[in-house]
Amino acid sequence: MKIQNISRRVLFACIALAVVCFGAFFTVGYDNPVGDYNEPQLTELLLWLMYGLTVITALLIVWGIIKGIQSTKGNDPAVTTGVPGSKITATTIILMIASLAVGYVMGMNETEFTAADGTVTSAGMVTVTEMFLWSIYILTVAAVAVVGVSMSGILTKTASK
Numbered sequence: 143m144k145i146q147n148i149s150r151r152v153l154f155a156c157i158a159l160a161v162v163c164f165g166a167f168f169t170v171g172y173d174n175p176v177g178d179y180n181e182p183q184l185t186e187l188l189l190w191l192m193y194g195l196t197v198i199t200a201l202l203i204v205w206g207i208i209k210g211i212q213s214t215k216g217n218d219p220a221v222t223t224g225v226p227g228s229k230i231t232a233t234t235i236i237l238m239i240a241s242l243a244v245g246y247v248m249g250m251n252e253t254e255f256t257a258a259d260g261t262v263t264s265a266g267m268v269t270v271t272e273m274f275l276w277s278i279y280i281l282t283v284a285a286v287a288v289v290g291v292s293m294s295g296i297l298t299k300t301a302s303k
Contacts, residue, residue, distance in 0.1 A: 245276030
């Protein structure tokens with residue numbers, strides 16, 4: 143089976159799993175008032191989904207790096223595949239740093255947060271949380287755009303000319 147087919151099936155499986163989990167989150171026990179707040183029953187399901195996807199992604203990244211090093215063995219893959227891997231890596235790192243910087247600027251001057259049970263979160267940690275949330279939003283939009291371009295085949299058609 144071609145790697146593109148495997149990649150596409152895994153992508154659709156991940157999307158289906160996320161849709162099912164979020165659908166269950168909003169339909170099973172979502173209206174569960176606790177005091178002045180709502181405490182959905184399946185919040186832990188979403189947390190475990192994110193933990194699992196993060197661990198699997200980290201393992202696949204390590205596996206991909208090892209396989210990439212083994213397959214190139216000192217050769218320049220851009221010559222044979224037409225994919226400029228070093229440019230893609232540099233762009234990814236720059237985008238991540240830029241998203242964190244934007245997130246930090248967006249989260250500056252946050253005040254401390256006091257939860258309903260009296261737990262106080264310092265302003266610095268609220269800023270860090272805000273920074274990571276904005277970074278996640280930016281990187282998610284970028285990832286969706288890149289997957290859309292990749293699945294459309296625009297770059298493949300351009301590279302083959």
